[in-house]
Structure formats: C-alpha cells, structure tokens
Amino acid sequence: MSFLKNLGPGILVSAAFIGPGTVTVCSLAGVEFGYSLLWALLISIFACIILQEMSARLGLISGKGLSDCIREEIKLPAFRLFTLILIFSAIVIGNAAYEAGNITGAVLGMETVFSSLRFEVGALKINFWSLIIGGSAFILLLLGSYKKLERIFIGLVFFMSLAFIITAFLTRPNISEIMEGFMPGSFDDGMLTIIALVGTTVVPYNLFLHASLISEKWKGEKYLGVVRKELVFSIILGGIVSMAILICAAAANIDSIEDAGDLAVGLEPLFGESASLFLGLGLLAAGITSSITAPLAAAYVVKGCLGWKGGMQSKKFKSVWIIILIMGVVFSSLGIKPVEIIRFAQIANGLVLPIIAIFLFWIVNQRSVLGDHKNSLLQNIVGFTVIALAVFLGVKSIYNVIQNF
Template identity: 60%
Template sequence: MIKRWFQNIGPGTLVAAAFIGPGTVTLCTLAGVNFGFNLLWAMLLSVIATIVLQEMAARLGVISQKGLSEVIREEIKNPFFKQFITFLILAAVVVGNASYEAGNISGGILGLETILGKLIVEIGSISINLMSLLIGVIAFILLYIGNYKFLEKALVTLVLLMSVSFLITAIVTKPNIIGVLKGMFVPRFPEKSLLTIIGLIGTTVVPYNLFLHASLVKERWNKKEDLLSAKKDTIISIILGGLVSMAIIISAAAIQIPNITNAADLAKGLAPLYGEFAKYFLALGLFAAGITSAITAPLAAAYVAKGCLGWKIDLKSKKFRLVWIVILFLGVLFSSIGIKPIEIIKFAQVANGMLLPVIAGILLWIMNKKSVLGKFVNTKTQNMIGFFILAITIFLGAKGILKVFNLI
C-alpha cells in the first residue's frame, strides 16, 4: 500500500514543499508563541482555500496542457491589460521569489546551525556563511539535473522528513487536545493578531504555487482520465502540509519564553523543557523546509517567466536554467553575507496575502472559460466556494493595508 502511495504521489507534494518554507515556519512560530492555539482556525481556513484553488490550477494544467501564465497570456486579448497583468505576474513571482530565496536559504541555515553550530569565514571586512553555499550547491545540483521525476522524488523525501520532524515535535509537547480543537474550529481575533492572520493565509495560499502547480501537473499527467489522480494528490499533499503548519503552531504554543523570533529560537526554547531530541527534530524540519523552498521558488519563477514570455522550452534549456540560476545566486549571495531574513520574510508574506486576490480572481475567470477547459469548467458549487475564498482574501487584504498605514 505504501509503495503504491509513493508511486501515485506527484506535484501536490512539491506545492506543499513550496508553501512550508522558512516564512511559514517563522510565522507559525510567532503565531503559536504570541497567540497560543487561537489562530489554528486561520490555518485550517488557509488549507481549505489552498485545496480549492490548487485543484483548479491542477485541473487547468491537466486539461489544457499549459501553465497558468501561458493561458493568461493567450486569453487576455486587450494588449494594454495583457502587458499590465504580465508585468504584475513577472514582478510578483520572479522578483518576489528572488527576495524569498535568501529567506529560504537562511531558514535552512538556521536548522543546520542549531545542530552543527556556525561555519563562517572572514574575508577582509566581509563575513561569509559557508552553510548557505552548501545549501545553494545542493539546490543547484537538483535543479540542474533537469529531470522532473528525479526532482520530484528528492523533494518528496525531504517533505516527508520535514513532516515527520515537525509532527513528532508537536506530539512531544503534549498539547491540550480540547484547546487545539477549540483553536481550530472557533475563530478568534486576539488583539494585534490581524497581520499574523493575513500572514498565515498569505504564506499558505501562495500565488506562485498556482503557477507552479499548473505547470508541473502536465509534466506528470496528460490525459483527462488522470484528473482523479491529480485531485487526490492535491488534497492529500496539502492536508499533510496543513498538519505540518499546525504542528509548528502547537509546538510554539508550548514555549513560555519571550523574545522568540524564529524557529531556531523555538528549537533552543524546546530543548530545556522537552529534551535535546526535540531540538534536533525541529532543526531537521527547519533544514528540510529551507532546502525544499530553496528549490521550488527558483523553479516556479522559471516556469512563470517561460509562460509569460512565450518560451517553448524545457527544464534543460539555457533560458529556463538562467532564470532559476539568477534567483538561486541572489539567494545564496544575500544569505551568505548575513542579511537578516526574519523581518523581510514577514513583510513578504503579508504582501503575498495582498497580491493573492488578483491572481485568484484571474484563475476563477479562466476556470469558467469553455474555450480553455471544455466540459471541465467550474461547477456552480466550485464557483461559489471560489468566490467566497476570493471575498475573504479581498477583505483581509484590505484590512491589512489599512492596518499597515494605521487607518484602523
């Protein structure tokens, strides 16, 4: 049974790998430390929204055999609007992922340093972290091989390692089950929690994942009969990802120590209370989260550039490789010279939550076009759920903007 499950596992796991990066780990840690179990409902809502939107992206990829950015480019007829949307997508995904990449690699470094200690070389007045070079080299090798099935298997292994690490950490803290269930099913808005709620949604329902998923499913499946496999893969993988995020919140809620700013602090905070092995499990999970996102972020950016610019190329082509190499290089550069990732990651996650309504709205529009999907367009129920999710993202995004500018 396990062997068959491994054979059927697919792009959904890469989507889970992409959204559980150091940004998610950091925000979930802060949510647990600052608000206990009270924001678990926001994560549950995020998981449901992610399943709905990613299923649409997967269905689009299987039926049209095109990526989301390719379909957008073809379906928007107005030249000005097409250029504006293309620019918006390129800026948000390619430039955004370049800034995320430093955080992804830095997150992986935090995990390694928790176990191995720091490994820094001084060259003149510049300090270079050799751990970032190690993570960069691993990510480069996996991406450069350019074989989708090999990449998928490598990421699945890392995701399972990450999942087991974080879930064991949560179990070790022996959480109050009634408190956890209340946090999941009774929405609460503690004071000063709004930006954290928006961040949790923005870090789970990630716009670039919609582009990545639509592009990856066509590497794996190319027949209408494959839709059920794609749907199962999406649901199982995203639920697993959601459980991991909730496990981090639950673990962090057990810590009564102030001044926790990232998962490495959480790992150190767990050690005296729950033993050294809790620290090692968490650090291992953080390393896996960093490296999986360090691979998927450049990959997503390359797929988006390919679709937006109309390139007819594959994973091994020079143009495709150039995009992910530039993003990976910037990530390694910024993380190796020690730019602090925590505030950048938090800001980027909130910005992601505000960009989401635009991408989700475009996706819903496309999912109702028979010229693209034929009889596989959204049902009335799918549209109702989709527009409900869109309304929530617009509402939270608007409140977030007002809150940032101190207007509410």
C-alpha cells in the first residue's frame, strides 16, 4: 500500500506518452512491420527511464523545473534568449499541435464505444465529442490541485493499461514471432517509424513536466529511492502498454489503417466485439490523459522560461493551458484527419529530443544545481549513449528525407 501511495509523477509521465500518438504510431508499426520493431520499443523504454531519471532527480534535488534551471544556469544573455525561444517554440507550439491529436484520439475512442455525434453550424461540421472531451479536460485542470489530478490519473492509467493488455490477449498473437521481434533488425527498415516510436515514448515535454511535478510532490534527497522506484514502475507499465498496442495491430493482419479507430473496427470481425470495445475504451482513456498533460506541460515550460512565480492556481499559468486546450478543441472539432499529423508530430519529437536531452544532460552535470547528486561517471556513460543514439536517429532521418528529394 505504501508503494501505491507514492505513485504520481511517473504515472503522469506514462499517461502523457501513452496518448493517441502512441496508439496510432504503434498501430502503424504493427500493421506495416508486424512484430519486427518491438526491439525499437524496448530500446525506447530504456532510453525513457534513463532520461526521465535525470529529470526527476533534477526536480527533487533542485526543487525547480528544467526550464527554470536552464534559464538560471546559462549566463550569456544572447545564448540564454536563443535557447529559451527554441524551447518555447518546440514545446509550446508543438504541444498545441499534439493537443488536437490527443482530443481527436479520445473522440475516436468515444465513437468506437458509442457512435458519431456531429452537428452543423453554418458550413462547419462540429464534432460534439470534441467539445465534451475538451470540456472534461478543462474542468479537471481547473481543479488546480495536483493531488486531485494525481488520483484521477492513477485510475485512468490502470484502466487504460488493462484495456490494451486484455485486447492484446484477445488477438491471440504468435508468441514465437513476438520473441523474434525483440531481436534488433536493420535501422534502414522503417527508419521514420523507428524514430516515431522513439519520439512517442521519450517525449521531450515529459522531461520538463516530470521535473516540475517531482518538485511539487517531494522535497529533499531522502525521497530519491522512492522517486526512482515509482519512475521505473510507471515507465515499464507504459512500455508494456505500447507493446500490447503494437502486438494487437500485428496480430490483426489488417492491410492498412488511417487511424487507431480503424484498428478497433478492424479487430471486431476477427476477434469479436469485445476486442474493439476494449481497444476503444483504452483509446478514450489515452486521449483524455494526454489532453490534460500536454497543456499542463506547456504551462510549466512557459512558467520556467519566463520566470513566473506561483503554482497551478496562478492566472498566468492557467492562461497558457487554456489557450493550448482551446486550440486543440478547435482543430479536433473541425474533423481534420489526425493520422499524418500525429505521425509527423512523433517524428518531430524524435528530432527535437536530442536537443532537449543535451540541455538536460548538461544541467544534471552541474554541481551548482545538484551538488553531490550530479551525474556519476556511469550515469554519464549511459546517458551519453542514449543521447548519441537519439542524435544518430535524428541525423539518419534528415539524411533519408534529403535522399528522397
């Protein structure tokens, strides 16, 4: 019971990366490549644990968020301004785009479980479910209490996890083929999909969100062991869910899908109504959790970049997540197809990740910030390896795009 009481920030990180983007990208990976990219997901989970541990340790020991520390530690004004603008653009503008996908994903889940619900306003066709999901996210964020959000998220994440894992069992996958999927293949096979899998698991904005959430929940180095246990448990749980989604898509033997909703529909004739129902419920939970964490992360980033005081109740903080949420609802309700936007967003995540990870790596090596808890030699070796892999994938992606021109 004591372990369950300590669940919180790590669960929110898992909730953030198991969104409709993850469901869509993992579904596309399973449909296009079968089980053969499970190894890429496994590496992504390991990388996520390494980088999120650095972020969590930073929040615990310094009592500040990542953007706060970057703003304070960069001494050259011009370089500081350039860095903060880069972070602001990548995270805030990016999160506004992700929010549309998050809400749309939740809508797909609602339409799978219930039915489509649209109405016309002049020439526009408005999706009523988008307004319901956006309104629900608004109310939950307006509560303004981290503890209340934490309890809600723990329930939603466990519900979502059960839904996707049960669906994977219902599809009766080939166990031997699954095991073969954990054997690394060629980086050239599905390079953009590999980068998307990394980008949807190791989410750049989570590095900011995690440090801020930890700094609010715990104070002092005595909680470091608890923080690490909670983190590892939460990320592994999220990783298992991602694998379950990929396995569902691979086992379904569907030729192509437009979005995760198509996967739910495709499962029904093969494995019965229960499979599509569980997948729809999981997608709904994934959309709701991510539609809350994306605006929340953006608000924390802006707060740190601009040096705002006050917590979740401050008007400035609320104004940021309200803007992000409204943009998400507007784009989602207009019925824009999310699959290509989501896929592009995850690839962009994979490209932005090395930049954010390098800043994090630099900060956690500053004795002025972490004192004796700065990175050890082993942590630096492992961290450098993870960042080098992220840089390699990013460069390889850019090279592939240039080659295709």
